Structures are given as structure tokens and as C-alpha cells.
Amino acid sequence: MSYETRWNDQRGKRPVRIANCSGYKADPGYHMKLQAELGDVDFITGDYLAEVNIAENAEAFTAGSHPGYEQTAWDGLEQTIDILAKKRTKVIINGGAQNPKGLAERTHELVTKKGHSLTVAYVEDDNFLSVMKDIRKNGLPPHLDSVNSEINFPRDTLNLLEDESRPVVSANAYLGAREIVKGLELGADIIICGRVADASPVIGAAWYWYSWSETDYDRLAGALIAGHLIECSAYVTGSNFAGFYEYDLDSLYDLVFGIAEVEKDGSCIITKHENGKGMVTEDTVKCQFLYELQGNIYLNSDVKGILDEVKVEQVGKNRVRLSGIRGAPPPPTTKLAIFYRAGYQSELLLNATGYATKEKWDLYERMLRFGLKRRGILDKFDILEVGIPAPNAPSQLASTTYLRIFAEASSPATNLGLAATMSEFSMQHFSGFHCTSDQRLALPKPYLSFYPALYPQRSLKTSVTLLRSPNNKRMTYPTTAPPKTEPLAPRETYDCREPSSLSAFGPTRAVRLGDIALARSGDKGANLNIGVFLPTALPSSLPASARPDAWSWLRSFLSVSKMKELLGEDWREAYYIERVEFAGICAVHFVVYGILGKGVSGSARLDGLGKGVADWIRDRVVEVPVRFLEVRGSGETPERPRL
Template sequence: MTQVKRAVRIANCSGAACDPGLHMYNQAKYGPVDVITGDYLAEINLASNAEEMAKGTHPGWVPTALDGLQQTLEIANEKRIKIVINGGGLNPKGLAEKTLEMAKEKNLNLKIAYVDGDNLLPRVGSILDKIKTGEYGHLDTANSDVTLAENSDTFMDDPEGMPIICANAYLGYRAIKKGLDEGADIIICGRVADASPVIGAAAWWHGWNETDYDALAGSLIAGHLIECSTYVTGANFAGAYKYPVQDLLNLGLPIVEIASSGECVVTKHEDLNGIVTADTVKCQLLYELQGNIYLNSDVKADIKNIKVEDESKNRVHVSGVRGFPPPATTKLAVFYRAGYQSEFLLNATGYATDHKWDYQEAQVRSKLEEWGVKLDVLDFQRVGVPKENPDSQLSSTTYMRIFAQAKEAAALGKVMAAWMWNGMAHFAGMHSSLDMRTVIPKPFLGFYPATIPQSELDEAVNILGESPRRIAVSPPQKTESLQPRENYNPTNPVPLESFGATTLRPLGDIALARSGDKGGNVNFGVYVQTAEQWDWLRSFMTRDQMRKLMGKDWKDWYFIERVEMPNIYAVHFVIYGPLGRGVSSSKLLDSLGKGFGEFIRAVHVPIPTKFLPNKARI
């Protein structure tokens, strides 16, 4: 009889390139862990680093990943902790060789490896040809109800004017597991999917094969829960206002304990600050989802019936995830030079602010029209509302963000010229910071998320040392075609009047939420605490209600998908379109969609009075 291995303790050390190397060291120092994983790669930092790397001013890897390794190698060697990170960025081989050099200098017994195969820039031309013919496609085009943002694919017809900077496929766990099976202690990856290091570590520890779908899916969700640094230990948390500020300083990063079944417990080191509760876990679970099917190149995770339950202080048990064969495709992130953009801010104070902004916008637009200036984007964004009966000038001040994009930099110079033409004909009290550096046109990158067959990949783990080896891994042997995403309004809704009297209050008085970006789209998950509140929430939060809550931000070409997760009392939406071509080229101030959830929570809705805290019932 095979003995079931104990749960593997996997500690996250990074969710973005800004996370300091000290996090990796702390995860190794402050308690027992088996593996440390780190996700350093936002889509945009690969692209920006590619430009710098081409100039010879960037090593291609993430500097904070190197810093973490420099601090942690000795303690990892002493405690025999494995390290798997995607901080290799565009140059995983370079960071792996640097790590091997440091290990030799310290006379450490560490086997170093790196994963390659994600960089498809040398073959991107032939891939785009297949996208043009419809053989491959955009991530969202499978849904005929979705309209892509204007100019989403124009770069394909202008390879010289809009050259591609990088094209990286999202790799899975297979090369990582193979490296660990071969005895690697440290594996440096480039663009693997955010949760792939966690899946690979868990699959290696428990000896899973690629058809152990429920276990793999559970580890995929475990990886999703800890991949974003402190987002599950108190950061970016809608309920943080309930905790003293001191409890939220110097947050420690999370740990996940993954059992052989794939179920997990989310926790943290006792000696590090932070909070891990069912609420922090639910908020992170709802972040950057596609719906109730979470896709990865290794497995599809069905989270419709997921359960998230407090086990004890700072320990949350997660179960109910089902796994299915992965799609035959994976995501390919293509970045290209899309043109130039500029922006500047103007302030208005006090009385009749709306008229002041109407006047300012009309001045600039009319002059540009008179001059015949053509721009791809020209947006006048009014930020904030002046306080009624203000007690200081700042409380009475709002600003306008004038944002523009064009293929040629010269056209953008006309925006400032149009403003200066009317510079002394300004509205009453106009002022600004006098810092106009943002007016100078700067190049920006466009983003195109494609899907390609996994058979296109040449994925491998490379073991460094005196006899280096490259061990290729094959695509998944069994795949399933992607089905249309579920999208439905409430089934058997409860009549809203049955909940009794209502009070017009912010939705956030009874609901927590999380939002984020998925390419050009915004995802939004919202949940409540009790079964009766859930009956109200699922009945109230229809697709039409979501449109109403967005107010003036809703555009008729957007599209909404809606699903429910009954065991955690959550409704989840994907709103297609608000971020345009994606974060690197979005005109929105909130280009990552992170503030969307807090905006919706602040909108007043008729909440059943019996659900409200006493202080909110007035």
C-alpha cells in the first residue's frame, strides 16, 4: 500500500517585480517550508524589459529575483528548500547561470536549472499569418458577442511601423516538474503561467501524473491564491478598513499547504505580520478570473462549487475544486510598438466645476478640429467631485486628465499647442502643478493576447553543471476543446420585495469584492456572508444591474458574462472592453481594473434594511 505523503508547504515570495528580495529570505527563515515559488512577471514588464534588453541596458531577468536569490541561497541550501521562480523573465538562462556562479562562490550543494521555450519572437511572423487566416485567434474572438477594441489588430498589417517587441507563450508545470524530478534545487523560468511553479512543485512532491486532474486543479487554485504576494494576507483587501493600520504594515507573504488530493490550506508564518481569513482568501480567489472555469495549459479548474472555510487563526481550508483536461491551446502575449501617448493634468477649484470642464474641453477640441489634427485617442477625464461647503482649498479641488494617443509623436504636440493657444483664456481659477513632463510624447506598447496550439511549443528544462542537459517535455497527451463560457442571470431568483424594507446605502456595507484586468477586460467578483444575503445578492446582481451600477462608464459595445459560486455566496462578472487593447495602452486612469470593484461597492443600492449594521440603517 502506497503511503500518502504529507501536504507540501509552498511559500510565495513575490507577486510583482517590485517585491523586494527580502521576502524570499523571510519565507525561508521564519518557519518550515519545502518549496519557495515566486511570480515576478506582469505582462507589461516583459515588454518594457524587452526594449531595454535590446538596447543593452537590461539583463532580461528581474533584478529583485536576483536579489532574493543572493540573500537566500545559503539558508535554502542549509534547509534543503527548493526554489522555483519566473524571475528569469526574458533571460532565464542568464539568471540561472548567474545563480550557479553564486552557488559555486559560496561552495553550496545546489543543482541549478532553467526552463525555456516560451519565447516565440523568432517565429511570431508565421504565427500571425495563421491568426490572419483565422487558424489561430485572439483570446476573446471565440465569443461572437464580444467586440474587440478599435485598432486591436492593425499592427499585423504594419510590421515596420508597429514592430513586435516580444511574443511569449504561457508555459505550464511539465518542465518544472521534470526539473525537480531530475534533482534540481533551483529552477529559473521565464513566462510560465502565474500558478505553474506551484503546480509543478506540488506535482513533483506528490508524484502526480498529468491526468490527476482534480489534484492538479486544486494546486492551480492554490497557486492562484498565493501568486499575488500579500493580496491574500491583507493587501488589496476590501475588508481592510475593519483592521487597525498597524496590523497591515510590513505584511508577510502567504504559504499554501497542498495535500495529495489537491485540497489546500492557506496560511502564513506566525512571526510575520498579516491576516489570513476566509474573507482575504475569497477576495483573492475572485481576482482576475475568466468565470467559473479557470484555464491553464495543464488543467481546467471548475470552481463553481469551491468551498473556503476558516480552519483556525490564519489557516483557511479550500476544497471543492474539480479538474478536467486542459485545452489544446495556450496564451501567447504579443507586444508591439503602437505609437505615442501624452497626458497632462489641470486643476479646478470650487464653484461651477462642471461648466469649467465643459469650457476647457471645448477650447481644446475646437482648436484641434480647426487645425485638422487627427488622433487615435483624445480623452478628457474628470477626476473627483469638489466637496460641498469645503473646509480647505484642496477639498474643493478636482482635476482633469487630458490623455491622447497617436501613431506619430508630432500629432500629440498639437494637443498642448491647442491648450496653450487658449492659455490665458482659461476658466476662473485654473491651475496646475507646472510640471509638464508628461506632455512630452512617449512611446507606448500595444498588447495582443493570442491563443496558439501547445504543439507549437518547444518546451524544456535545462540542467546546468559540468554535463549540461536539455530535457524536452511534450504537450499534454489529452486535451479537451474549450466550451463557451457559462453566462446566466439568476436561476429561480427570489422576489426582491420579499426581503422587506430597504435603505439606500453603498453596496459595500454588506458585500466585499475584488476586481482586476484580463487583457482588455475587467473582472469583478462580489460576495456576502450569509445564505439569506446570498439569495438577495444573486437575485439583485443581474447583468442589467451590473450595467446600471457602472453608470456613465458603461458603453453599448461592452459585453458582460455572469456566473455564480453558491458555496462562497459570490457572483462573478467579466466586463469585456473597458481596458481597450490592454493595460499597456489603456486610456483609463485605472488601467489595471483594480479600482473597479471598490467603485461598484461605493454605489448606493436599495439594501434590505435587516442586513445592514445598525449605524447604516439611518
């Protein structure tokens, strides 16, 4: 049976296998090829767009010095095109960034040159720069978080309206899956998108495979979360995993990326190709599920995912089932990411060695502030932070240690290879990893800032365009907004509804929170999410008999007030916290609004994307019932590695 016959005969009759090949522009093109050649998949999807990289290239693309699309997306297509033609594997990616048309045309030329019978399509109606460029005259759309009156925005949130020195450089709406589905229905094999939402390619693939209705909300919501689980490169196969230290370290790099087998009811099994390194366990899936959430509702342009009843279950080696997701109509608006030039940043990294380090840093900070005051500029900074690493630190800045890499070589190509290697593995990192933006140097350099807005879906003019051989004929097909929507509302938040008395759990011992729990954190613009849960798959995990009591303790212990306490000196009364629970995975989830400042490249925090906050919180010393520590093995607190 040919691949094409098999694909057509099996469509809708078995779970659809959807692989991911990218979670950011740095993921090399060979990951697309690996997903195609290591086993059979029906679709390969890729998310190449962090919040800021689409904006970073906007001005260069307008000036004609950048192609507008991500080079790694082209690399993947060029390396994989022969396998795609042979296996009839379809590709849906948002690597078109600011110029999906350009990447689609280049791909179509490659297909034509190779003589393959593949149809290329593109979606490009997300770019609203022309509409938003004169924002001081036309006004600013509502902020993404404006629906909740309890949220305070940073004082400089609206500074892009102040004067002409802060021009808007990009404005892109987050599109859903409708254009993708339309393109697949019309015969597209490769669909190049601009700023579709991270999970939209997976939703579109599953929607088309099963011919779902646009009101099959439970199924669409399941596909939304399946997309969320695999959208971040190797984050579900062992990268950025809080419990990494309990596994063979040599098994945790050079990883293959995840695959979602989405079933007709929208539930899924997360897996990977066996001929590749990595692991898929309940805990890696739970970590990724909790990544970059905003409470118990996950929004997309096509569906609202309701997460309260989520369940995660290991069903085989490197096979984890996720179920329990419910759906509802989407909101009438979608996210509009506006970036503008906001000013200048500087950053310096200094070192101290040996005895009396704390006093050395204290002396240096006193000297620095004295000098700035004498120059008359101490009070002219919008932000001035000085961070010194410390154990059980009361702030994330003080909890962060540094790694220095120094290299010399006779050829500059060798040093460039070091940078290329770091880029290649930039999405395969330990949990708590974050790096300083390359824009922050001792010399002031301009930076982009982020304003997340709401934009009406009814005002979008969306379509998909197919390129036909041999004359590069274009046919554009319009799409429509969702038929039904539900207004946005403040998300649910609550402390434990039936808390247990903490004293009822018996004697306690002062240990790090990470000795009993795993966690994952991330950003949503100015907001930080932190999900903390009891592990199930680690060698030192609690036995099943102890988990109900441990969950009762964790949910009673991790209140809003306790999270404020754990945040220590990083907490400000201007922030706002939402808290929910996911009982099916023994997780407590928080969103801290405003803690990342303006967010993304405009955040003043060392960890502007919040990736390391979870590991800092896990390093905080708390009182844990002794009986939960004893049932983990020896009766002694498990020793965790420290730098």
C-alpha cells in the first residue's frame, strides 16, 4: 500500500499522529527531517515564534535586509521535502513570521524544481502594523488583562502613547486554525503561517483529520491542549524538566521532540519516536501542561479550553494519556501583540572570588550608588537593580548563579561554532535555565517593549492562499470568524476550599520545597505562572498510598498568602495573584500579574520570561511533614545537587 493510499484510507479511522519540529526559531531544521524519517507521522507542526522574534525582524524586513521568515523553517523544509513527498506527510508551521508568502513561494519553487506533487499554501492576515502604526492618533486597543479590574498595570504600560520616540514596529494578531483547516480541505500539503497561535497548527491538523464541526468544543479543546503539550520542542521529552537530576544526565540532551496522537474525542497520547533520546513520563507531561498557563482556562481563537478536570496517566513506555479537557465557545477577541521602541537598556556582569564575597559585593554596591548620586543620576533611572547570589534567597535575583564560558581559537569560525552549538541546544536546557538578553550590554542599546492588546475577531479579514503549478497560480479563499463566542470574564481564583489543619500532619522538618514537589513556570507577557505538583514518576516519588494525604497537605499549604511569602522580596502589593487547583494531577497553579513588568524584552527582571522562578521557589526552605519525607526512602531528606 502506498503512503498516499494508506493516509487517505486511514484518515479519521485511527488517532492522528502529529509531530512537532520546533518551539522557537533556534531549533535547527534537522528536527523536521528527524520527525519525518524516524517513523510515520501524519502531520509535522512547528512553532517558531516567541513573543519578540517576530518583532525583532519587522523593521529589517520592511527595509529589505531580512526575508521576514525564519531561516530555520526554510532549512527544515529544504532538508525534508523529499521525505514529505514520499510519505505524504503534511507540514503546518508558523515559521513564515512576517513574510509567510515569501517562504511559501520559495518552498513552491523547491517543490517545482524537485518535480514533487505537493501543494503549498500560506496564511498571512495577522499583520496589523499599518492599522496600529499611528497609534497616538487612532488610540490604543484595550489591554489583554483589562477584563479584570483588580489587576494593576506597570506605571509605564501606556508610555508608547507619550511621544514619537516610541514608534510601533510590529502588530500581529494571534490567528486560530480555521485558515489551516480550509487549506487542508482544498488540498494543501504544506501550509506556511504567520502569527497563528502556538497550538493552532495542531488544532487544524486534528480538526481536518476528523472533519470536526466548528462547535465540537470538547474535541477542539482537547486538540488545543495536545498542541500546548508538544509546541515547545523537547519540553515534553525531558528538556526544562524539574526532576532531571534523578535520571542519567547523558539521556537528557540531543533529544527528539514530542508527538501527539490525538483521538476522535480530543484526548491524546503524548509520545516520541523510539529511535531518539528523551523520555515521556507523567511528570514531563505535567510539567509541560503547567507551562505558561493562565489559570484554569486556556484561550484560543477557536475554542476555550477548561482544564479543571485534567487527568494524566502513563499507559506505556514513553506513552502518556491526557484527558478530561472540556471546551466552550471562544472569546469574541483575540490577542494582538504590539511591539514598540521603548528606550535603552544596559547590563554588566561582574565577578568576585573567595573569602568575604558577601562583603565584597556590599562594598561594590555602596560605591556604585555613591558614584551615581555624585553624578546626579541615581534617581534618573527607571530601574536600577543589583543582584547578589545567596542560599534560600528572598528574591529570584539573589537565587541566580552564573556560568562563564571563555574560548580562544586560531580561527573565528571555531568561536562562531561555539555560538552556533549553544543556539542549537537553546531549547534543550535544564529547568530553571534562563539567559540574559543579548541586547543588554554595558553600552546602552535600544530595546523593544511589548503591549498585549485585545482585537475583535469579527474585524479580522482572514484567508488562505494556495500556489498551483506550473505557473505559480494563486487562489485565495476567505475564511470567517467563529459562529459563536462567549465574553471574556475574570478567571476563577480560590484558596483551598476545604483546607486541612497543617498541624494535623504531624512533626515537620525544614527542607527545600523541591524535596517534595516539582514545578514549572513561564511567562504570559507581564504575568508569571507557577505550577507546583507532586511527582509520580521519579525514583524518589511518594508511593500511591501516601499521595492523598500529601496532596491534602500541599493544597492546604500552598495558599495565596504562602506564595506571597515564598516570593519574598520579589512580591509587591501592586501585583495580583490568581490561584486554582488541578486535583487530577495533584497540582496547585498560580498566576502573578505584573511581576514581569512590561514583559518579554521590556522586562527589567534578570529572568524576563520567568522560566527560572519555579526552581527558585523549589529552592526555598519550608516546613514539610516528616512522614512524607520518610516514605520516600531512607527517612532522610533527599540531597539535591547545588552549584
